[in-house]
Ligand SMILES: NC(=O)C1=CN([C@@H]2O[C@H](COP(=O)(O)OP(=O)(O)OC[C@H]3O[C@@H](n4cnc5c(N)ncnc54)[C@H](OP(=O)(O)O)[C@@H]3O)[C@@H](O)[C@H]2O)C=CC1
């Protein structure tokens with residue numbers, strides 16, 4: 001018998017899915033109990049290790065989340081918005097910790113996730129790295145120190161397979177900047193200018209997305225004023241750092257009360273009120 005929490009990884013064939021599996025297999029604190037893919041996927045029924053091109057690990061890829069989650073204490077989920085909402089409900093039924101890395105979530109998805117969090121621990125963050133979460137706090141402080149003479153622009157760059165924009169991280173940084181300024185992001189957000197846009201509105205926060213090649217994830221927060229600029233930048237060069245953050249969240253969540261948390265909670269970086 002082992003008392004290591006059992007973990008299911010969803011979307012196991014994906015870029016993050018495979019990275020999460022590698023990190024769980026390398027962990028001495030968690031054990032892999034399930035591997036989920038969507039119905040009809042070519043990996044279903046195969047041993048996960050073999051499907052990933054290595055040795056057998058004794059875990060078969062399956063498409064039944066309920067059965068999978070029932071045996072787990074945590075679900076690591078970096079998939080797609082509709083899938084994540086469905087998994088949130090089932091993870092809550094299983095009383096497992098749901099670690100959500102999926103981005104591109106809209107209001108309707110977030111509302112469903114909030115319902116599920118009444119019964120289970122959900123840790124959700126658009127970026128699970130220490131560096132980005134620290135950058136959100138620095139961004140908030142800089143935005144609080146400067147007035148709207150300083151234009152804020154957020155530029156993000158990702159690989160050419162990414163489906164959502166702005167990235168979840170860019171939105172986290174935008175939220176942090178808006179909070180620092182004491183405004184609601186929805187009121188000042190200006191996304192991807194094109195055409196005769198007119199001049200920049202004072203106080204807007206602009207978002208720009210670059211997509212190309214195999215860029216893992218880069219984010220810049222630019223504060224631009226007359227005659228000077230402050231540029232804060234984070235570069236992720238290895239997806240393993242996101243996966244390690246997710247594993248840390250899964251462990252952290254084991255003894256927490258139901259509710260929604262993020263990586264500031266997990267990393268102990270939430271500022272005192
Ligand atoms: N928070 C963070 O730190 C990070 C978040 N992300 C986010 O994670 C998500 C995934 O990114 P990435 O791994 O690059 O994307 P991929 O497209 O490589 O992987 C997504 C995987 O999820 C699978 N999937 C989709 N729907 C279902 C379903 N209903 N049931 C089971 N599996 C499903 C996909 O299968 P199929 O291919 O068949 O559709 C695919 O294997 C994105 O939203 C991304 O922005 C990424 C990195 C870090």
Ligand SMILES: O=C(O)C1=N[C@H](C(=O)O)C[C@H](O)C1
Pocket residue numbers: 103126127158162166167168169170216217218
């Ligand atoms: O899709 C990705 O790859 C990434 N997505 C997250 C995001 O949307 O910010 C995190 C990271 O930048 C990689």
